[in-house]
Amino acid sequence: MLALVVVLVVSIWRHDEDxxxxxxxxxxxATAPRADASRSSPGRPGALPEPSPVPDxxxxxxxxxxxxxxxxxxxxxxxxxxxxxxxxxxTDLLHPNTRHEEIRDTDAGDGxxxxxxxxxxxxxxxxxxxxxxxxxxxxxxxxxxxxxxxAAVLDYVTHDEKPIPLTYAAVDDVxxxxxxxxxxxxxxxSTIGMYIEFRYGAGTAQRAHFDFxxxxxxxxxxxxxxxxxxxxxxxxxxxxxxxxxxxxxxxxIDVNLYDASDQPVAWTRYKGDLTAGxxxxxxxxxxxxxxxxxxxxxxxxxxxxxxxFDVGHAPDLEQMPPFTGAYETRSYEASVFSDAxxxxxxxxxxxxxxxxxxxxxxxxxxxxx
Amino acid sequence: xxxxxxxxxxxxxxxxxxxxxGVFNIHVGGICSTQWEGGKGGGYLGNWxxxxxISAPVNQNDSMATATAQLASTxxxxxxxxxxxxxxxxxxxxxxxxxxxxxxxxxxxIGYVVASASNEGGSQLGGTGWLGEVFGGCYLAGHIGPSxxxxxxxxxxxxxxxxxxxxxxxxxAPYAQSSVLPGHDDGAVxxxxxxxxxxxxxxxxxxxxxxxxxxxxxxxCEYGSLNHYDLKxxxxxxxxxxxxxx
Numbered sequence: 058m059l060a061l062v063v064v065l066v067v068s069i070w071r072h073d074e075d076x077x078x079x080x081x082x083x084x085x086x087a088t089a090p091r092a093d094a095s096r097s098s099p100g101r102p103g104a105l106p107e108p109s110p111v112p113d114x115x116x117x118x119x120x121x122x123x124x125x126x127x128x129x130x131x132x133x134x135x136x137x138x139x140x141x142x143x144x145x146x147x148t149d150l151l152h153p154n155t156r157h158e159e160i161r162d163t164d165a166g167d168g169x170x171x172x173x174x175x176x177x178x179x180x181x182x183x184x185x186x187x188x189x190x191x192x193x194x195x196x197x198x199x200x201x202x203x204x205x206x207x208a209a210v211l212d213y214v215t216h217d218e219k220p221i222p223l224t225y226a227a228v229d230d231v232x233x234x235x236x237x238x239x240x241x242x243x244x245x246x247s248t249i250g251m252y253i254e255f256r257y258g259a260g261t262a263q264r265a266h267f268d269f270x271x272x273x274x275x276x277x278x279x280x281x282x283x284x285x286x287x288x289x290x291x292x293x294x295x296x297x298x299x300x301x302x303x304x305x306x307x308x309x310i311d312v313n314l315y316d317a318s319d320q321p322v323a324w325t326r327y328k329g330d331l332t333a334g335x336x337x338x339x340x341x342x343x344x345x346x347x348x349x350x351x352x353x354x355x356x357x358x359x360x361x362x363x364x365x366f367d368v369g370h371a372p373d374l375e376q377m378p379p380f381t382g383a384y385e386t387r388s389y390e391a392s393v394f395s396d397a398x399x400x401x402x403x404x405x406x407x408x409x410x411x412x413x414x415x416x417x418x419x420x421x422x423x424x425x426x
Numbered sequence: 427x428x429x430x431x432x433x434x435x436x437x438x439x440x441x442x443x444x445x446x447x448g449v450f451n452i453h454v455g456g457i458c459s460t461q462w463e464g465g466k467g468g469g470y471l472g473n474w475x476x477x478x479x480i481s482a483p484v485n486q487n488d489s490m491a492t493a494t495a496q497l498a499s500t501x502x503x504x505x506x507x508x509x510x511x512x513x514x515x516x517x518x519x520x521x522x523x524x525x526x527x528x529x530x531x532x533x534x535x536i537g538y539v540v541a542s543a544s545n546e547g548g549s550q551l552g553g554t555g556w557l558g559e560v561f562g563g564c565y566l567a568g569h570i571g572p573s574x575x576x577x578x579x580x581x582x583x584x585x586x587x588x589x590x591x592x593x594x595x596x597x598x599a600p601y602a603q604s605s606v607l608p609g610h611d612d613g614a615v616x617x618x619x620x621x622x623x624x625x626x627x628x629x630x631x632x633x634x635x636x637x638x639x640x641x642x643x644x645x646x647c648e649y650g651s652l653n654h655y656d657l658k659x660x661x662x663x664x665x666x667x668x669x670x671x672x
Contacts, residue, residue: 116624117637121647122590126538129588133640138586146636148625149576157572157626161550178577213489216565248569252556264556268569270577309529311580326583328531366529368498371489374529374578403533404586410510410535414449419474419666420512422538422590423644426664 109135109398115142125424127411134407137399139328140293140343142350143313143321150313150324153360154179154379156267160193163263169194173253173265181378182274183239188251190225190232190265194258198230204262205254208236210247211268213371218250225253238271245276246367246375272376278304278365279377282335285358287386292344292395296358296386297337304375305333310363314342317354323347327363344395353391358384447508449477451667452500456517456658457545458564460485467658472514472667479667480504486518487564490578493522498530505534513539514665516658517615518566520544520591521575524638527587528579538588540644542661543612543654547619547626548575550607572619572626581622582639590644592661593620593632596653614654 110128112135122129136142143150158174175188192201207220221241225232238249249271254264284299298310310327323346327338340358361380367373414420453462453471462469462481471479482500486493505511513536515523520541527536548571556568594612609628610617618625621632622641629635633647645664652660656672663671 113642115639117622117641120633120643122642122644124642126588129538129642130586133588134586139583141582141639144636146624147582148636149638150580150582150624153577155573155577157548157576159550159626178573211569213491213565250569266556266568267571268574307531309580324582326580328529328583369491369495371491373491373494407533407535407586411537414510414537419449419477420537422540422588422665423642425666426645 112136115144116146122423124422125415126420126422127408127415129423130407130411134404135398136343136346137401140323140325140341140346142346143324145321147321147324150311151321151360153311153362158267160191163257163261165261165263167258167261169199169257169261171255171263171265173251173267175251175267175269177269179270179272179376180238181272181277181376183237185235185237186251186269187233187235188253188267190253190255191230192255192257199257200227200230201232201255201257203232203253203255205252206234207252208238209250209252210241210243211250213248220252223251239273241273243271243273243276245273246372247271247273248372270372270374270376276375277378278302278306278375279308279331279363281361281363281377281380283380283382285384286337287356289344289389289393290341292348292393292397294342294344294347294356294386294389294394296340296342296384298340298361298380300331300336300338300363300377302331302333302336304365305331307331307366307368308338308363309366309374310338310340310361310377312340312361313359315357315359316352317356319357321359322350322352322356343399345397345399347394348391348396351391352394353389355388356386449474450504450509450511451477451479452482452504452511452513453479453662454482454484454497454513454515454519454523455486456519457486457567457570459519460487462514462516467516467655469516469658470668472662472665474667482519484519484522486522486566488566490522490525490566490570490574493566494526494529497522497526498532501526501534501536502532505536506532507535510535510537512537512665514662514667515539515541515544516661517543517654518545518570520546520589520620521548521570524581524584524589525579527584528581533585536585536587538590539584540661540665541589541591541620541622542659543593543615543657544591544620544622545570545615546575546581546622546638547616548572549615549619551614575619576626581624581641584638584640586640589622589638589641590661591621591632591641592644592646592649592657592664593617594649594652594654594657596649596651596656610648612652612654612657617648 160172282299364374623635
């Protein structure tokens with residue numbers, strides 16, 4: 058008995074040593090892109106137990122889903138998670154850097170509405186942002202008096218934020234200004250709040266605020282070089298984009314693909330580590346996405362953008378200047394794109410886990426109630 | 427003394443300090459929370475036989491960056507190897523889950539996400555905090571508007587994990603419906619946000635509007651009478667982890 062207790066205590070002691078060792082940091086987002094996770098493998102035999110399910114529409118199904126989790130997962134993963142069809146309804150992907158402040162009622166609820174917004178969400182380097190304030194009663198603009206207006210660099214840790222006064226001017230009862238964050242001499246990615254307090258009518262005051270993201274020139278982590286190549290690899294279209302990396306680390310890069318008629322076809326993204334220097338980032342448009350769209354001919358890129366992921370450091374996405382040029386691929390026949398379903402070790406692992414859970418009868422999600 | 431310490435030490439062997447292989451139900455709270463339980467909407471951990479429920483230690487008081495990193499750490503602890511996780515997210519917890527899945531390359535073993543009254547698309551109420559004020563109970567509550575969330579990450583990348591959403595159209599004082607939030611809402615988030623719509627335009631049902639990839643509506647197009655607080659436990663109830671929800 059004493060021997061058993063001693064063994065137990067020794068086990069506990071050794072376990073305690075492990076617990077006091079430096080804790081394992083969060084899994085780095087800097088894993089290299091999995092070569093088999095984003096490319097079709099038309100020659101891969103017998104990896105999937107059933108015929109390919111018909112995927113749900115890219116912008117979702119109408120109504121309530123009734124699929125069990127395994128079915129839902131298989132439908133969702135006919136294509137890889139980071140390379141999917143792109144449709145005209147997917148506005149957030151098609152129009153990044155768009156603001157979403159809508160006209161809204163004042164706090165007084167007196168029938169007056171206002172909209173305080175700007176022309177962009179991301180500002181880099183020497184770019185400027187143009188906020189506007191518009192106030193309406195019964196749909197018609199009314200003049201206002203600006204009581205206070207300022208910008209402030211957000212401090213997520215100490216909240217010690219200093220107002221930077223701004224001056225607005227009204228044209229046709231729309232108050233506006235132009236603000237150049239470069240004058241603040243910031244050195245890294247920052248969130249900046251824009252604040253305004255105005256008076257309207259008989260003297261009612263209203264406050265409004267929005268944020269935007271600013272990347273000073275000194276804080277730009279990488280830039281697209283404008284160099285591209287394209288090829289079909291394992292039945293998928295791979296466009297390699299040149300990136301000049303100043304700050305190494307994990308990056309997320311997003312891009313859209315359009316056909317020769319300028320119709321959206323696919324989106325893809327790269328998530329992985331980039332080391333310093335000039336690198337080629339593979340933008341993989343999965344073969345089945347193009348095959349299912351029956352796409353052919355020349356393709357061109359749109360909305361190529363990216364950021365370095367500075368884990369845990371608010372704000373944590375250091376923006377790259379978006380690519381503003383144009384790139385068109387060579388012409389491709391539709392037949393060169395593979396229609397094979399996406400597969401990967403992770404997908405097989407998830408199917409195994411979800412099959413086990415289905416057999417347990419627990420956690421049936423949409424199919425369970 | 428020494429024997430007592432030994433006995434106590436032996437007894438503590440029963441408490442795992444490292445996640446054992448199994449099923450873990452990760453509960454992610456809402457804005458201004460550091461855990462699932464308590465807060466507005468109350469809330470308690472769901473219970474499924476033979477499984478372990480976890481209140482994710484995610485601080486949503488100051489920044490989405492902090493919340494994202496802490497949730498990733500939680501996923502690293504429980505959702506790898508032979509484990510499988512199910513995630514129950516409430517309000518801005520839905521946004522934190524979405525952001526974490528989007529930014530990290532790790533493919534955690536997540537069976538699916540249930541997002542109740544999710545603020546994934548941002549709230550018009552949440553982007554208007556004044557400098558120096560604690561709007562809505564914490565600093566971050568003033569900086570989670572639709573522009574912040576919709577530009578903040580690619581919502582379509584969930585590692586292929588399904589996000590099942592529910593939402594409501596109930597009245598929630600003092601935020602009168604339709605005064606600020608577009609379309610139907612639960613008093614705090616619009617239906618367009620809760621349903622994972624890829625546009626911020628108001629809709630009158632969660633089933634309307636184009637969705638982010640892998641986002642679905644589960645169980646009902648809208649819980650018409652439920653407000654933002656009522657919805658916190660609704661997803662847990664619907665998925666068999668609790669009873670007695672409205």
